Amino acid sequence: DAGVIQSPRHEVTEMGQEVTLRCKPISGHNSLFWYRQTMMRGLELLIYFNNNVPIDDSGMPEDRFSAKMPNASFSTLKIQPSEPRDSAVYFCASKDRGGNEKLFFGSGTQLSVL
Amino acid sequence: RKEVEQDPGPFNVPEGATVAFNCTYSNSASQSFFWYRQDCRKEPKLLMSVYSSGNEDGRFTAQLNRASQYISLLIRDSKLSDSATYLCVVLGGGGADGLTFGKGTHLIIQP
Numbered sequence: 001d002a003g004v005i006q007s008p009r010h011e012v013t014e015m016g017q018e019v020t021l022r023c024k025p026i027s028g029h030n031s032l033f034w035y036r037q038t039m040m041r042g043l044e045l046l047i048y049f050n051n052n053v054p055i056d057d058s059g060m061p062e063d064r065f066s067a068k069m070p071n072a073s074f075s076t077l078k079i080q081p082s083e084p085r086d087s088a089v090y091f092c093a094s095k096d097r098g099g100n101e102k103l104f105f106g107s108g109t110q111l112s113v114l
Numbered sequence: 115r116k117e118v119e120q121d122p123g124p125f126n127v128p129e130g131a132t133v134a135f136n137c138t139y140s141n142s143a144s145q146s147f148f149w150y151r152q153d154c155r156k157e158p159k160l161l162m163s164v165y166s167s168g169n170e171d172g173r174f175t176a177q178l179n180r181a182s183q184y185i186s187l188l189i190r191d192s193k194l195s196d197s198a199t200y201l202c203v204v205l206g207g208g209g210a211d212g213l214t215f216g217k218g219t220h221l222i223i224q225p
Contacts, residue, residue, distance in 0.1 A: 035215075042217030043158070043201070091157055101146055101205055103213065105157035 004106035006092050012112045018080040021109045023092030024073055033103070034067055034077050035091040043091070049075065050097065082113045117141060118204050118216040125221045127192055134188040135219045137202030146205040147178055147185045151198045152218065158201055161187075189221075197223045 005024040013019055025032045033048040047057040052069045060067070064083070069075040079086055093105045120137045127133045139147075147164035162169065164176040164185050175188040189196055202216035 043215040045213075045215075101148070101163075101213070102160050103150075103158075103203075105159070107157055 004092055004094050004104050006090075006106035006109055008109060009107060010110045010112075012114065013082055014114050015083055016081040017113075018078065019082045019086075019111060019113075021077040021090050021092075021111070023075045023077070023106060025075070025092070025094030026104055027073065029094035029096050029104070030072070031095050031097050032069060032075050033093040033095075034075070035093065035105075037089045037091060037108075046077070046090075079111075082111075084113045087111055087113050117214045118202055120200075120202050120216040120219045122217060123220040123222075125219065126224055127221065128224050129192060129194055131192055132188065132190045133192055133221065134186055135200065135221075136184050136186045137204075137216050137219075138182075138184045139202075139204045139214075140183070141204070142180075142183060144183075144204045147176075148203040148205070149176060149185075149187050150201040150203055150215075152201055153198050158215075161200070192223045194223050194225060197221060 004026055007022045011019060030051050034046040035043050036046055037043045045059045047060055047067045048055055049069045052072055065079055067077045089108045089110050091105050091108045093103045095103045117140050125133055149161040150158040151161040152158040162171050162176050164178050166178055168177045173190045177186045199218040199220050201218045204214045
C-alpha cells in the first residue's frame with residue numbers, strides 16, 4: 001500500500017489567495033483526520049470524518065476553513081481567503097475503525113502564506 | 115489543566131545512556147495510550163502502544179500508571195537515530211474520535 005498520500009508537499013501563496021490541500025487515505029480505512037502542526041500549538045485536530053461524514057469540525061479555526069470528503073478515497077481542505085497565520089504543516093491521517101487505533105499520517109503539506 | 119502534557123525538552127543525552135520521559139493526562143476515563151515518534155520535517159509514526167501491564171519492544175519500554183495518570187517511555191542504550199520528538203497520545207474522553215496528542219518531547223542523542 002502506498003500509505004496516506006497528500007498533495008502538494010509544499011505550497012507558497014500570497015495572503016488572500018485560496019489554498020486547497022488534498023488527501024488520499026489508505027484504501028479500506030474509514031476514518032480520516034486533518035491536523036495542523038505549528039511549533040507553538042503542536043498538533044491540532046481540525047476535522048475528522050467517519051465513512052465520509054464529518055463528525056467533529058470543532059477544531060476548524062474559522063469559516064475560512066472548509067473540508068470535504070466526496071468519497072472514501074479523497075478529501076480536501078480548503079482555506080479561503082488564506083492569511084499569514086495559517087502558515088503551518090497540515091497533516092492528513094487515516095485509520096481503520098475496526099478496533100485498531102493505529103493512525104497513519106501522510107507526509108504533510110508545508111503551507112506558507114506570505 | 116491541559117488534556118495531555120509533556121515536557122517539551124530538549125533532552126540532551128549522550129549516546130549509550132538511558133533516558134526516560136513522562137506524559138500526564140487529565141481524563142481518568144482515558145482508555146488507551148500510545149507513543150508516536152516524529153522525525154524533523156516528517157510525519158508522526160506509531161512507536162508503540164502502552165498497556166496496563168507495561169510493554170517492552172527492544173530497547174524501548176512503556177509504562178502506564180493509572181493512579182497517577184501518567185505514561186512513561188524509557189529508552190535504553192540510546193542511539194543517535196533515536197533523536198526525534200516523541201508524542202504522547204491518549205484515547206478516550208475527547209479529541210478526534212477520542213485521540214488527543216501531546217505537544218511532544220524533543221530528544222537529542224549526542225555522540
